[in-house]
Amino acid sequence: xxxxxxxxxxPRPRLFSLAALLSLVGLADSxxxxxxxxxxxxxxxxxxxxxxxxxxSAYSSVGSIPLGAFGALAYFAAFSLATLAAFRYRxxxxxxxxxxxxxxxxxxxxxxxxxxxxxxxxxxxxxxAALTLxxxxxxxxxxxxxxxAAEQAPLPES
Amino acid sequence: MRRYLPFAIISAVLLIAxxxxxxxxxxxxxRSAATxxxxxxxxxxxxxxxxxxxxxxxxxxxxxxxxxxxxxxTVPAAQEPPGTADAGLPHFRGGATAPVTIExxxxxxxxxxxxxxxxxxxxxxxxxxxxxxxxxxxPMHKHEHAVLAARAAEAxxxxxxxxxxxxxxxxxxxxxTKGVDTIGPETSPSRRLESPLLAMPVEVRDVFLRYAExxxxxxxxxxxxxxxxxxxxxxxxxQARADSLAIDRTPTLYINGHLVSGNSHRSVETLxxxxxxxxxxxxxxxxxxxxxxxxxxxx
Numbered sequence: 001x002x003x004x005x006x007x008x009x010x011p012r013p014r015l016f017s018l019a020a021l022l023s024l025v026g027l028a029d030s031x032x033x034x035x036x037x038x039x040x041x042x043x044x045x046x047x048x049x050x051x052x053x054x055x056x057s058a059y060s061s062v063g064s065i066p067l068g069a070f071g072a073l074a075y076f077a078a079f080s081l082a083t084l085a086a087f088r089y090r091x092x093x094x095x096x097x098x099x100x101x102x103x104x105x106x107x108x109x110x111x112x113x114x115x116x117x118x119x120x121x122x123x124x125x126x127x128x129a130a131l132t133l134x135x136x137x138x139x140x141x142x143x144x145x146x147x148x149a150a151e152q153a154p155l156p157e158s
Numbered sequence: 159m160r161r162y163l164p165f166a167i168i169s170a171v172l173l174i175a176x177x178x179x180x181x182x183x184x185x186x187x188x189r190s191a192a193t194x195x196x197x198x199x200x201x202x203x204x205x206x207x208x209x210x211x212x213x214x215x216x217x218x219x220x221x222x223x224x225x226x227x228x229x230x231x232t233v234p235a236a237q238e239p240p241g242t243a244d245a246g247l248p249h250f251r252g253g254a255t256a257p258v259t260i261e262x263x264x265x266x267x268x269x270x271x272x273x274x275x276x277x278x279x280x281x282x283x284x285x286x287x288x289x290x291x292x293x294x295x296x297p298m299h300k301h302e303h304a305v306l307a308a309r310a311a312e313a314x315x316x317x318x319x320x321x322x323x324x325x326x327x328x329x330x331x332x333x334x335t336k337g338v339d340t341i342g343p344e345t346s347p348s349r350r351l352e353s354p355l356l357a358m359p360v361e362v363r364d365v366f367l368r369y370a371e372x373x374x375x376x377x378x379x380x381x382x383x384x385x386x387x388x389x390x391x392x393x394x395x396x397q398a399r400a401d402s403l404a405i406d407r408t409p410t411l412y413i414n415g416h417l418v419s420g421n422s423h424r425s426v427e428t429l430x431x432x433x434x435x436x437x438x439x440x441x442x443x444x445x446x447x448x449x450x451x452x453x454x455x456x457x
Binding site for chain 1: 160163172270420
């Protein structure tokens with residue numbers, strides 16, 4: 001086996017573990033935003049000044065469901081898939097790429113809304129955006145450095 | 159065993175996330191009293207003694223002038239929970255003998271209050287004389303201009319224009335809170351660029367004086383009233399009632415004395431549902447996402 005092939009087939013459990021860890025942070029962030037939305041709390045920003053504008057805008061919910069709840073679901077899905085990928089489960093990486101891709105598109109749209117529609121930014125949303133961009137980078141690194149051994153390896157035995 | 163480890167981790171995280179979410183919700187949910195006594199309401203807003211509403215600038219919506227000394231229906235004393243029953247003379251508009259009363263505790267600098275304002279106006283228009291809206295001040299400490307704005311509204315109230323000033327403050331809250339001192343979208347804003355932060359209250363006060371001019375108030379009297387004890391006492395009375403109900407956020411709404419959850423006043427439809435539930439005898443529950451009553455027909 002050549003060095004190139006070995007590199008391509010190298011498993012990436014650490015990258016997937018990192019992705020799972022980042023997803024956990026995103027999950028906590030999303031849960032907090034969901035709860036503050038449901039309790040009607042006025043969130044105070046630390047680094048920026050637009051939390052109230054952003055989190056009470058029409059873009060902060062879909063119908064009566066806070067956007068944070070969708071974020072929590074997405075982060076939990078990303079966490080689960082990253083964990084499964086770290087344990088070399090078949091197809092987990094593929095689904096993780098799809099979920100993170102969807103999250104990236106949503107994040108870019110929300111950044112656009114904050115910058116050009118609301119003209120206000122919120123710390124918690126920016127944190128979420130940073131996490132999603134990091135997840136996307138991890139997924140891209142895994143994707144573009146070739147297939148991991150995770151997909152080729154048999155399911156772990158009990 | 160290793161085969162099931164990831165599922166165990168995922169399940170554990172799911173349980174922790176749900177548990178934390180529920181605990182956080184219980185901890186952060188409003189601690190306001192679930193019910194508030196409906197008190198006999200006598201308007202604090204005297205009849206206008208200045209220019210008629212038709213002469214007000216277009217940016218100012220007309221408001222319903224309610225005759226003073228009208229008394230609202232009260233709940234039986236046995237049903238009244240603790241709370242400051244009489245918080246001075248509150249401002250209200252709508253039907254003087256309306257079957258439904260919305261009591262709002264608001265802050266003119268609070269963005270969610272500003273977001274609620276047009277929805278409440280729509281609901282007021284929809285229900286007409288069947289609805290009465292009471293506004294009480296709950297200026298939050300973190301909003302540096304909220305007290306001054308409340309004073310401006312009360313000072314206008316002493317000249318019979320509380321609701322016009324109330325509307326003007328909310329309609330332009332996105333502007334005066336940022337040091338933009340013009341009214342209405344047609345005028346070009348002059349954004350404050352270099353004033354030190356401490357100078358801001360003075361500028362905001364000037365903005366409120368301009369609003370008083372727009373409302374054709376006696377500006378000299380308005381200036382004096384803004385700093386008067388009478389105005390301070392009026393705001394303090396509302397604050398005392400808010401404190402007695404343990405209100406810790408704005409806007410907080412009570413419909414016929416029943417606390418309305420934040421979700422129930424996020425849209426005109428949910429407000430309709432909450433009001434209709436009261437009208438049909440199904441009182442909204444605290445924390446409910448919306449009453450289940452069939453939406454009635456606004457006029």
